[in-house]
Amino acid sequence: MAKSEQLMRQVVDAADDKKANDIVALNLQHISLVADYFVICHGNSDTQVQSISTEIKKRAEEAGARVRIEGMDTARWVLIDMGDVVAHVFHRDEREYYSLERLWSDAKAVEFA
Structure with missing residues (x-):
């Protein structure tokens, strides 16, 4: 398994x-x-968005990734850049509005067991 795929799964x-x-x-x-x-x-509250983002950041750093994070203060759209993997943690309303899945519709969704 490639390092980026392993990080994505974490x-x-x-x-x-x-x-x-x-x-x-x-x-x-x-x-x-x-x-x-x-x-x-996405999360259903600012607190949940921040909690999800904090956990992703913690695990990525434990895996040795350099992490840059933006948007934690407003918790509406938190972007967590780990190089080859980028996480977007939205508040529910913003996720529907920005619809990244539609923007990146050429990309294949990864299947999870």
């Missing part, structure tokens, strides 16, 4: 552990130079 697990809603991982390899994977999910 990010998905972290989001799932904090009860993130509708977790989607998009494989951007061969589509974009931005990242190998986007992980997109």
